[in-house]
Amino acid sequence: MANLTLLLAEGTNEPTAFGLDATVWVSLAMLVFLGILVWKKVPAAIGAMLDNRISEISKQLKEAEGLRLEAEALKGEYEAKLAAAAKEAEEMRARADAEAQALVAKAKSDATALIARRKQMAEERIAAAEANALAEVRTAAAQAATEAAAKLIAEKHDAATDKALVDKAIASVAKS
Template identity: 65%
Template sequence: MANLTLVLSEAAGAAHGGGAAGSILSSPSWWVALAMTIFLGVLVWKKAPAGIGAMLDKKIAEIARQLSEAEQLRLDAESLKAEYEAKLAHAAKEADDLRARAEAEAEGLVAKAKADATALIGRRKQMAEDRIAAAEASALADVREAAAKAATDAAAALIAARHDAKADAALVDQAIAAVAKG
């Protein structure tokens, strides 16, 4: 751009009589400006700006396509995230339900175990009371038997000591007479 300004100023100076035409043509700045103008002219003639624009449009379309794909992927990801969050919430609800059922079942088992233990204690208590009653009855029978034996032994000893053969004969005669009357 600076070269083009320099060339234009030199050309203006030459037009006003500031120098010969040969001095402008021999200036390297003029040749650079001419080459640049020819180059830009060829670019316009070969429709380079249109090609560059088409290439840029193609690149813009590709980027727009990638952005739309990325947007679609983001929407899919959000959908999957929402789906998995719903599944997670459902799983958490099921876990809470399972925990509640397990706690209720545990409470039922504890209550049943308490009832079974109470029933077992009652049965064991009844069995112990029955054993005690049986032991008391057995002991009472043993005491009665021992008392009867002692009484029998004492009676036999008393009878033997107080009765002689004559008294025994009288008792036997009384018993026979009682049976004969009867």
């Protein structure tokens, strides 16, 4: 180890070729490599490739912008359709409410008319029953009066009284 340290400290000889050290050779190789790249037009090819990629990306950005605008237009269209559908639904609800109110009003008027008709029919039946009962009472009263009159006549009249009544009836018919 001591020998290695001593060699480094004294300075070492670096390898050379044709009197040029490694740094010069690396620099020359680099210049030759760059020269070949320029001679084969590699920077132009790289530039063309980058330009193509830039144009492709630009084209994609334009397409994306167009798609974004189309999506916004569709969004606006669907928002308008949604608003129209909401308005139509509100109109349908309003019509349904109006129809329901009309049906309720009609049902009330129909029920009132039905009640009035049934009341009228009941009153007519009551009146008919009263008239029938009155006729029955009159018939019964007439029959009772006839029977009572016949009984009274039978009890209180004799042939002489009947002769006087018949003569009186004949006289009144003769005057007429």
